[in-house]
Amino acid sequence: MPGDKIYEDLSVVVRRANAVFRVIAVLILLTLSYYWKVQILEHKKFWDMAEANRIRSRVISAPRGLILDRNQTILADNKASFKVSLVRENVKNAAAVYPLISGLLGITEEELRSRVERFKGLPLFEPVVIKDGLAAEEIAPIEARRLEFPELEIEAEPIRSYPHKTRAAHVLGYLQERSPEEIRDNPERELRLGDLGGRAGVERQYDDLLTGQDGALIEIVDSLGRKREDRARQMPTPGRDIVLSIDAELQARAEELLGDREGALVALDPSTGEIRAMASSPPFDPNRFITRFTPTEWVQLVNDPASPLENRAVRGLYAPGSIFKVVMALAGLDLGFITPETSVYCSGSLVVYGTSRACWFPQGHGFMNLTNAIKNSCNIYFYTLGRQMGIEPITTAAGELGLGRKTGVDIPGEKEGLVPSAEWKMKTLKTPWFPGETISVAIGQGQLQVTPLQLAVMTAMVANRGRRVVPHFLMGAGGRPAAAPSVSEPPPFKRTTFESVIEGMWRSVNDKGTGQGARVEGLDVCGKTGSTQVVSRERAEMLARAGKPIKTHSWFCGFAPRTNPRLVVTVLIEFGGGGGAVAGPVAGEIFRMWSEKERSRQ
Amino acid sequence: MMVDRRLFQEIDWVLIGLVLALTLLGVFFIYSSSHFLPKNYAVRQLIWVGISLVALFVVVSFDYKFLVSFSVYFYALIVAVLAGSLFFAKLVVGTKSWLRFGLVQLQPSELAKVVMILVFARLFAEYKGRYLNAQITGLALVTAGVPLVLIMLQPDLGTALTFMAIVGGAFLLAGLKRKTIALFLLVSLVVGFGGWQFGLKDYQKKRLTTLLNPREDPRGAGYQITQSKIAIGSGGLTGKGFMKGTQSQLRFLPARHTDFIFSVIGEEFGFLGTFLIILVYFLMLARMFLSVAKARDRAGVYIIFMASMLIAFQFLINVLMIIGLFPVTGIPLPFLSYGGSSLLSNYLALGLILNVKMRRFANV
Numbered sequence: 001m002p003g004d005k006i007y008e009d010l011s012v013v014v015r016r017a018n019a020v021f022r023v024i025a026v027l028i029l030l031t032l033s034y035y036w037k038v039q040i041l042e043h044k045k046f047w048d049m050a051e052a053n054r055i056r057s058r059v060i061s062a063p064r065g066l067i068l069d070r071n072q073t074i075l076a077d078n079k080a081s082f083k084v085s086l087v088r089e090n091v092k093n094a095a096a097v098y099p100l101i102s103g104l105l106g107i108t109e110e111e112l113r114s115r116v117e118r119f120k121g122l123p124l125f126e127p128v129v130i131k132d133g134l135a136a137e138e139i140a141p142i143e144a145r146r147l148e149f150p151e152l153e154i155e156a157e158p159i160r161s162y163p164h165k166t167r168a169a170h171v172l173g174y175l176q177e178r179s180p181e182e183i184r185d186n187p188e189r190e191l192r193l194g195d196l197g198g199r200a201g202v203e204r205q206y207d208d209l210l211t212g213q214d215g216a217l218i219e220i221v222d223s224l225g226r227k228r229e230d231r232a233r234q235m236p237t238p239g240r241d242i243v244l245s246i247d248a249e250l251q252a253r254a255e256e257l258l259g260d261r262e263g264a265l266v267a268l269d270p271s272t273g274e275i276r277a278m279a280s281s282p283p284f285d286p287n288r289f290i291t292r293f294t295p296t297e298w299v300q301l302v303n304d305p306a307s308p309l310e311n312r313a314v315r316g317l318y319a320p321g322s323i324f325k326v327v328m329a330l331a332g333l334d335l336g337f338i339t340p341e342t343s344v345y346c347s348g349s350l351v352v353y354g355t356s357r358a359c360w361f362p363q364g365h366g367f368m369n370l371t372n373a374i375k376n377s378c379n380i381y382f383y384t385l386g387r388q389m390g391i392e393p394i395t396t397a398a399g400e401l402g403l404g405r406k407t408g409v410d411i412p413g414e415k416e417g418l419v420p421s422a423e424w425k426m427k428t429l430k431t432p433w434f435p436g437e438t439i440s441v442a443i444g445q446g447q448l449q450v451t452p453l454q455l456a457v458m459t460a461m462v463a464n465r466g467r468r469v470v471p472h473f474l475m476g477a478g479g480r481p482a483a484a485p486s487v488s489e490p491p492p493f494k495r496t497t498f499e500s501v502i503e504g505m506w507r508s509v510n511d512k513g514t515g516q517g518a519r520v521e522g523l524d525v526c527g528k529t530g531s532t533q534v535v536s537r538e539r540a541e542m543l544a545r546a547g548k549p550i551k552t553h554s555w556f557c558g559f560a561p562r563t564n565p566r567l568v569v570t571v572l573i574e575f576g577g578g579g580g581a582v583a584g585p586v587a588g589e590i591f592r593m594w595s596e597k598e599r600s601r602q
Numbered sequence: 603m604m605v606d607r608r609l610f611q612e613i614d615w616v617l618i619g620l621v622l623a624l625t626l627l628g629v630f631f632i633y634s635s636s637h638f639l640p641k642n643y644a645v646r647q648l649i650w651v652g653i654s655l656v657a658l659f660v661v662v663s664f665d666y667k668f669l670v671s672f673s674v675y676f677y678a679l680i681v682a683v684l685a686g687s688l689f690f691a692k693l694v695v696g697t698k699s700w701l702r703f704g705l706v707q708l709q710p711s712e713l714a715k716v717v718m719i720l721v722f723a724r725l726f727a728e729y730k731g732r733y734l735n736a737q738i739t740g741l742a743l744v745t746a747g748v749p750l751v752l753i754m755l756q757p758d759l760g761t762a763l764t765f766m767a768i769v770g771g772a773f774l775l776a777g778l779k780r781k782t783i784a785l786f787l788l789v790s791l792v793v794g795f796g797g798w799q800f801g802l803k804d805y806q807k808k809r810l811t812t813l814l815n816p817r818e819d820p821r822g823a824g825y826q827i828t829q830s831k832i833a834i835g836s837g838g839l840t841g842k843g844f845m846k847g848t849q850s851q852l853r854f855l856p857a858r859h860t861d862f863i864f865s866v867i868g869e870e871f872g873f874l875g876t877f878l879i880i881l882v883y884f885l886m887l888a889r890m891f892l893s894v895a896k897a898r899d900r901a902g903v904y905i906i907f908m909a910s911m912l913i914a915f916q917f918l919i920n921v922l923m924i925i926g927l928f929p930v931t932g933i934p935l936p937f938l939s940y941g942g943s944s945l946l947s948n949y950l951a952l953g954l955i956l957n958v959k960m961r962r963f964a965n966v
Contacts, residue, residue, distance in 0.1 A: 010903055012732060014895050016775050017907045021891035024914050028884050031921055032877065038835045038925060039873040046835025050869075053832065054848050220848075 054220050061195075062212025063158035065239030067172060067202060070276075070475060073248040076172055076203070076286075078158040082134040084142060085127030086116065090151040101149065104142055105131050127153045133291060160196065160290050166283035168251050170311035171244070171275075171411065171473060173201020174286040190214075196290070201311070201411050202244065202473055203286075209477050212239035240478035245274035253593050254279040257586045263554075263573035264312035264452040266471075267590055270460035270559055270568045272484055273469030275409070277590070278453075280312040314414040317449040318572060320403075321530030322377045322514075322579065323557050324444025326462060329370055329501045331397030332385045334493045340370050340500035346380035353436045357383055360531070374504025375513035377529060379443050386442025391433055394441055395421040400492035401458045403450050408470045408485065417454055420447040445533060456570035459557040462505070463526075463565035465498045466491025502526055506562055509584075517584030518558055518569075520591045526565075527558025527587065529579030551575040556583035560591050567594050612960035613662070614893070620886040621937055621952055625651055625945070627879070628863065628938035635850045635858035635866045636940070643859050643940050650942040654949035661953030665961060669954075670727070670901050673720035677745075680717045683710045684752040709943035711753045711761040715768060716950045719908040721745060722772040727901035733777040742773070757803065760932035764915055771911035772904060826856045827926045834868035834876070834925055841872030859940040861932060865924045879938075880921070887914050893959050902958040909951035912936075916948075 038046070067076035084105060091097060102109040112130060119128045134142075139154060146152065160175055175196040183191045189208065191197065197211065198204035215236030220229050254265040258281040267277040284301065293301065301309065310316065332338040348364035350357050359365065359379040365372070373381035386394065398404060404419030418424075420441065422433035440446035453471060460469050470485040505526035508515035515527040532553040554576030559565040569587040576582035629651070633644035661669075687710055725745060729738055746769040754762045778786070798807065833849035836842070845851060847869035850858045858866055868876045890910035897903040913936045920935040922928040934941050936948045 010897065010900060012777070013775050013900065013903045013907075016777070017891060017894040017903065020771065020774060020907070020911070021888070021914075024887065024891070024918065025884070027918055028880060028887075031918065031927075032880055034925060034927065035834070035868070035873060035876050035880070035921075038831065039837055039868060039876065040839060042835050043838040046832050047838065049832045050836035050848055050854075053829075053854055 060215035060217055060233075060236045061157050062214045062236035063238045064160055064212065065210040065478075066241040067210070068241060068243045069246045069248040069251070070243065070274075071247065071249075072243070074163060075168055075244065075246065075248065077161045077163050079161040080136050080156045081132070081159040082136070082139040082154055082156050083129050083132035084134065084139075085129045085153040085155065086112075087127050087151050087153055088116065092151075097149070097151065101130075101152065104145065104149070107131060160286075162286045164248070164252075165285050165287060167248065167255065168246055168278070169201075169283045169286050170280040170313065171201055171246060171251075171278050172286055173203035173205075173411070174199055174284075174289040175203055176289060199289075200309075200413065202242070204412050205410050206242055206474065206477070209242055210239040213237040242474060242478075243476035244473045245269070245272075245276060245475050246278070246473065247276045247597075249597070250590065250593060251277040251279065253277075254590060255281065255283065257589055258573070261573050261576065262306055262312070263571070263576065264316055265572075265586065265590070266313050266453050266456040266568075266570045267594070268456055268460060268469075268471050268568050270463040270469060270565050273457075273460070273471045274475065274484070275471050275473055276567065276594070278311075278313045280310070280316075282306050282308040284308040311411070311413070312572070313452045314407075314409060314411065316451060316572070317415055317417055318452070318553055318555075318574075319446070319448050319532040320444040320450045320455060321532035321553070321555055322379075322444055323455055323458075323528050323530040323555050324398075324441070324448060325374060325377060325382050326458070326501060326505070326528055326557075327398050327401055327403070328382050328385055328389075328394065328442055329374060329504070330401070330462075330493055330497060331393055332389060333370070333497045333500065334397070335389070335393055337388050337393075338370060338385060343367050343369050344373070344378075344381045344384045346378050348380075350380045350383050352383055352387055352439050353434075355436060355439075357439060370500055371504040371507060374501060374528065375507040375511060377508070377514045382442045383439050386438050387435075389438075389442075390435075391420075391422055391438045391441065394438065395419050397492070398448075401461055402468070403448075403454055403458065407451075407453050407457045408472075409453060410472045410474055410485075414453070415451055417451055418447060418449040444530060452570050452572045455555070455557050456568050459528075459559055459570060460565075460568045461491075462498055462501065463559035463568055464491075465495045465502075466493055502562065505558065509558065514578075514580040515556065515558065515584050517580050517582075518556060518588035518591065520560070520588055520595060523560050523591055523595045524562035525558050525560040525588070525591050526562050527556055527569075527584070529584055530555030530557075531577070531579045534575070551577060554582040555579045556587045558587055558591070560595070566598070567591065609960050612963070613956055614889070614959050617886065617889050617893075617952070617956065620882060620889065621949075624879075624882060624886070624937040628935075628940070631863050631866055631938065632859045632940045634845050634847075634870065635855075635863060637845070638851070639859075646942075647940050647945070650945050653942070654946050657946055658949045658953040658956075661950055662957050662960070664957075666723075666902065666905060666954060666957045669957075670720050670724045670905075673717065673724050676717045677721045677749075680710060680714045681749055681752065684714060684749055684756075688752065688755060708946075709758075709761070711749075711756065711758050711765075712943040712947035713950075714749050714753065715761070715765055715912055716947050716954070718746065718749065718765065718768060719905055719912070719951065719954060722769065722908060723901045723904040726772060726776045726904050727899065729776065730900070731777070733779050734773065734782065736782075738776075739773075739778075739782060742769075742776075758932070760919075763919070763931055764912065764933060767915040768908045768911045771915075772908055775904060775907055826862070826930055827924075829854045829856065830862050830865040830924045831926050833862075833865040837869040837872040837875070839872045839874060841868070841870045841875055844870055846870060861920065861930075861934050861939060862924050863939050864921055864935050868924075883917050887917070890914075890955055893955055896959050896962050898958075898962045902962075905954050905958050909954045912951050913948060 063078040066074055069075055098109050098112055102112045115130050116128055143154060162172065176199040178191050178195050178197040182197065198207035203210065213236060216234045217230060218232040250267060254267065254277040258265055258279055261281060263281050265277065265279040266275065268275045345367050346359055346365035348359050348362045365376050365378045368376065368378045368381045398419040404417055406414050406416045425431060425433050437446050441448055457469065457471055461467065468487045468489055470487055472485055474482045476482050505528050506524065507513050508529065509518050509525045509527045514529040518525050518527050532555065534553060554573040556571045556579050559568045569590045571583040571586045573582050629644050629647050632647050636643040725742055750762060750765050753765060829849060833847065833855050836849065842848065847866060849855050849869050850866040855862050855865055867879055887910065890913065894903050894906045897906055916933050916936045919928055919933045923930055923933065934944045
């Protein structure tokens, strides 16, 4: 381009430069359109990502509902558990401050240093827990000196606590970490892995009432996860408190009476089915499930031959022994095999189906009517009745009185026991029923298996003259009374059928019968004793001939008062010996305490 | 040395205004994104702006012809400094690219880019042919290659890339035959492959692979890209407001006040903000590139073109890098990002453009 540029023609390079700029201009335009895409079209996506980036939700644990007894005594409580953490980024001079901290927390400086060493991979602002499981009174002196120790952080969370330790442990149950299956199967309950949930007893049964709704603390954090500010706080909803029908004092007495003997005790109100006490011995301390067992402790607990975790009252299976005579008597009367006046002669032994069977009283009771047969627990009377009846009516009556099926008590794991029948034997053992077995069943031996609670419920039916109840613990939840479970089944026998049996039970306790150990002055206790052979009959007879003592399970079932009964007590003491001598007095103590309490209330 | 009144009137005040606007916006955003840090980066940047303006005045004062003729000495000096810094410079952030002069740290590689502009202007101004011949191509490659290798050895990949961009721009302007272009492509393929295999450090390779899949490494190299993209995208149309960007204020964004400052703008002022800033850059670049026509001689054309390329390349790479379209190479946003050496070298480049433009009628 001449003229314009006086020195030289630069048109070629200028043209190339302009071309390059045009390319750059296009690139800028494309860049701008990409920014449009990201900022306008994909805005929502990135906005959400930015929000998720900076918001952290921390769980505020909801306290579990309390478990109270009928008099508002706290059986399961929550206590604050504190943990003290060290924020290392606030530690100015470790050498100077570590001895002070270890002194304050009561740990050695070595322990402190090893904890810090263990977590040295964590970012410095992340607190390192140096002591946890501290109680409120232990934290107070630390809290008081917080200002001197900016490097310490104290956090509290509610944990379950059973203030009476082993008291009513089997009723309350225990907590364990929720399993992944439980969480998966209950999506609506928003359970979290690592949380403790009810594993047994009432804690399990009413877990959904007791479990609260965890709250959340929404925090704004920076890129290092450090908390910058609290955004919102969603307060936790505590679980609902529940009231149990247990009477803590009666429960304590029951446990005390069982002592270190293995066994079970059930006390319930026959008019409602409310369980006043349920003890199983040996007990366990549910607090240990919270503070975690050491592995050896756990192995010991699980392998303990006395199985302390088992609730013998609902899971222990025993032959009912002579208690079963009540079933026999009721069935015999109802079906007309006997009348109250029917009399049988007891000579001390009886040959039935070619086998000689002994009464527990070798000298013989002489002529026995029904009432006396019950009072003296005469075997011969019931051998005779059993031979007359055959197995089928016995099985039916036992079932009607609640044996061989679950009572419906509101704690999990109940066993149903076994009432044998010809049909059952053919099905499971593939052998026909031998009439001789009926004779064993007639005195509550053989394959009969019952739980102490089943016998308590059966006793309640007798006390109620046939009216059935469902044993239960729950009286109220969340401040409202709970409805008692209702029963629709009609009484199996006529009211009057019960009276002569009850007369026998009354005399057993109050007229020098086998149950006289349970006698309480001023209270009409009616009861039946039982002593169950744990070894086979042949072996028992062999031992008897050798003059060796045969330890039997010791039973007592009774109720009081005779009219308008208000309390049923069932006692089982494993290898206790004679029911009258061992279980009877234990039941008597419970009746006595109960009546004193009733009297003092009025 | 003295600038006379006539020349002063010829200074492109509009261009200076655009650059100053970007520079002051930069200080503003440096404050927004670093006010919570212990060092006061905004004030430091202001000091650097002062230094850069003085340097600009100095560059403008000398006729570019004079600077071009002295470029050989500048070249020798900068190569010596680059080589020396490789051996003696204090190690800073993993690179040997910083030189300390008392309180002031300088990156010699930044100055090398400006020196290269003058050297190439001198080299190509002599050559008036339509296309480059082999002889001068070879000479140019060796001239550019020595400082380039030294910069790459430091290692400062970002500056090396910018360096290559302006050199490549100069070649484009000088004219390349197809055969030469093909040869360049072949050589760069071989060098690229060899570099990947033997030259690139692991973190550099990672940055390249991360570009293809940022989620692969969300806490490492991909983290920066992901967080930057979240910042920009979450800004939406109007942004979250000044100093209200959660990504930048809560430090999710890396290098907020340096390489990623444009992400802060995108987050706090949204697409409107990014659009306006890009528009200002476009106007500035247009004014720079179109000044090429105002140059009175070939050396002037090369100076304006390469200086414009220097700014344009850094701008484009930076805005593409922070949104995940280019690997994280440590190229700052010219005039806006915090950083003294970068600001100084960009102002020197601006000075060169102004210098050429204001002397278009000057008679020597």
